[in-house]
Amino acid sequence: MRTNWARSHAYRAARLARPLALLEVQELVAANERVRALGSGHSFTDLADTDGVLVVLDALPGHVSVDTARATATVSSGLLLGDVAEALHSRGWALPTLPSLPHITVAGAIATGSHGSGDRTGSLASLVCGLEVIGPDGELCSIRAEEPDFDGWVVSLGLLGIVTSVTLKVVPTYNVRQFVYTSLPWQVFLNDFDEVMASGYSVSVFTTWTGDAVNQVWIKTTATSESASLRSAVAAHVPMHMIPGQSSDAVTAQLGIEGPWHDRLPHFRRAFTPSSGEELQTEYLVPRRLAADALAHVRRLAPRFAPLLQIGEIRTVAGDRLWLSGAYNEDVVALHFTWKRAWQQVHDALPLLEEALLPLGARPHWGKCFVATRDKLEAQYPRLADFAALRRRSDPDGKFANAFTHRVLGY
Ligand SMILES: Cc1cc2nc3c(=O)[nH]c(=O)nc-3n(C[C@H](O)[C@H](O)[C@H](O)COP(=O)(O)OP(=O)(O)OC[C@H]3O[C@@H](n4cnc5c(N)ncnc54)[C@H](O)[C@@H]3O)c2cc1C
Numbered sequence: 050m051r052t053n054w055a056r057s058h059a060y061r062a063a064r065l066a067r068p069l070a071l072l073e074v075q076e077l078v079a080a081n082e083r084v085r086a087l088g089s090g091h092s093f094t095d096l097a098d099t100d101g102v103l104v105v106l107d108a109l110p111g112h113v114s115v116d117t118a119r120a121t122a123t124v125s126s127g128l129l130l131g132d133v134a135e136a137l138h139s140r141g142w143a144l145p146t147l148p149s150l151p152h153i154t155v156a157g158a159i160a161t162g163s164h165g166s167g168d169r170t171g172s173l174a175s176l177v178c179g180l181e182v183i184g185p186d187g188e189l190c191s192i193r194a195e196e197p198d199f200d201g202w203v204v205s206l207g208l209l210g211i212v213t214s215v216t217l218k219v220v221p222t223y224n225v226r227q228f229v230y231t232s233l234p235w236q237v238f239l240n241d242f243d244e245v246m247a248s249g250y251s252v253s254v255f256t257t258w259t260g261d262a263v264n265q266v267w268i269k270t271t272a273t274s275e276s277a278s279l280r281s282a283v284a285a286h287v288p289m290h291m292i293p294g295q296s297s298d299a300v301t302a303q304l305g306i307e308g309p310w311h312d313r314l315p316h317f318r319r320a321f322t323p324s325s326g327e328e329l330q331t332e333y334l335v336p337r338r339l340a341a342d343a344l345a346h347v348r349r350l351a352p353r354f355a356p357l358l359q360i361g362e363i364r365t366v367a368g369d370r371l372w373l374s375g376a377y378n379e380d381v382v383a384l385h386f387t388w389k390r391a392w393q394q395v396h397d398a399l400p401l402l403e404e405a406l407l408p409l410g411a412r413p414h415w416g417k418c419f420v421a422t423r424d425k426l427e428a429q430y431p432r433l434a435d436f437a438a439l440r441r442r443s444d445p446d447g448k449f450a451n452a453f454t455h456r457v458l459g460y
Contacts, residue, residue: 079187088157126156134311166364179216225313334375372432
């Protein structure tokens with residue numbers, strides 16, 4: 050039986066299809082009552098599942114083409130981010146941001162609003178300026194940025210059809226250096242929050258949420274900027290994994306060694322499996338203006354969830370206009386939790402966090418574990434009703450809906 054990467058969900062689909070040609074995908078979609086696309090299966094729940102046909106696009110011919118005049122790249126949506134990144138870099142181009150893991154698909158990352166960190170960088174989805182989508186009748190259509198509903202189409206949770214190709218804004222390639230600091234006192238971090246998060250192009254703060262100091266600060270600077278420095282913290286002189294005790298072989302080069310963006314922005318190396326998959330993840334994206342309140346709430350609750358936690362991570366993401374994005378309409382701070390793989394205990398702990406964070410406007414990461422459903426999410430997503438209407442227009446019979454969307458969104 051096929052499971053997701055974390056083995057926290059066994060897919061219930063009646064059939065898994067791996068078409069070799071686009072036409073085959075179109076025929077599959079047209080011929081079946083329920084269909085859904087599966088990316089690399091790194092989401093932690095039943096989000097990608099269906100009771101019909103689960104379509105994996107990894108056997109389709111992959112392409113990456115760059116329009117140098119427009120500074121855009123059009124890529125097959127089933128490719129892994131790491132492969133797209135290497136292809137772009139070899140042609141002198143780059144993405145401004147990447148999530149921590151290069152092993153996930155372009156379409157899966159975009160459909161869930163996946164993001165990296167950076168005060169001035171948005172999620173991967175915020176780079177999208179065009180999509181090719183197979184609708185419920187099997188027709189392939191182009192969705193362009195100029196269309197009025199475009200901002201609803203990008204972070205789609207797979208509900209609007211099978212995305213086959215994505216056009217992304219790109220920038221000239223660049224190099225990055227990564228530095229790790231340890232033992233930053235919590236009080237300094239809280240007092241200097243903006244300064245710490247601005248100490249590099251992309252900054253991640255790793256913490257167990259307990260104790261007097263945060264565990265590690267990972268600062269990724271562009272090679273042309275000054276070396277990172279962090280007052281009151283201790284520079285690491287050996288490479289470090291963010292989870293205490295795990296091998297640093299899996300993480301991208303640290304110690305300020307310069308390298309291409311795609312080999313430094315993700316935390317994990319392309320050639321390694323980042324961990325055994327013995328984990329679950331949760332993340333809430335909170336309006337940045339309320340970061341201090343959110344951090345205080347989580348620290349207060351930490352003794353209650355500490356036994357379940359492997360590590361927490363704090364990142365920043367720039368706001369965008371995408372209806373279902375965690376960063377819709379404002380800059381956010383992303384509060385992430387890597388749990389032990391103990392679903393029931395994690396499930397029992399999540400209401401604690403949600404009671405504290407949802408009133409601040411927190412939005413759960415669609416690809417990770419959370420318990421809130423539509424009644425609670427409506428307030429967080431002002432365009433949720435518009436998305437529901439777009440979904441009704443584009444897929445009136447609910448071909449792409451599944452148990453997750455029924456439970457969480459009511460359709
Ligand atoms: C170790 C680890 C590290 C992670 N790090 C980060 C991180 O740094 N930042 C972050 O934001 N998230 C992170 N995530 C979460 C991850 O980015 C999301 O779960 C993402 O959706 C996974 O992509 P996937 O290809 O595995 O998608 P899947 O889990 O396979 O699918 C996710 C969703 O995308 C839809 N989908 C997939 N392909 C298509 C398609 N072609 N057309 C339409 N819909 C499609 C599916 O139907 C489903 O709804 C991490 C996850 C893991 C396991």
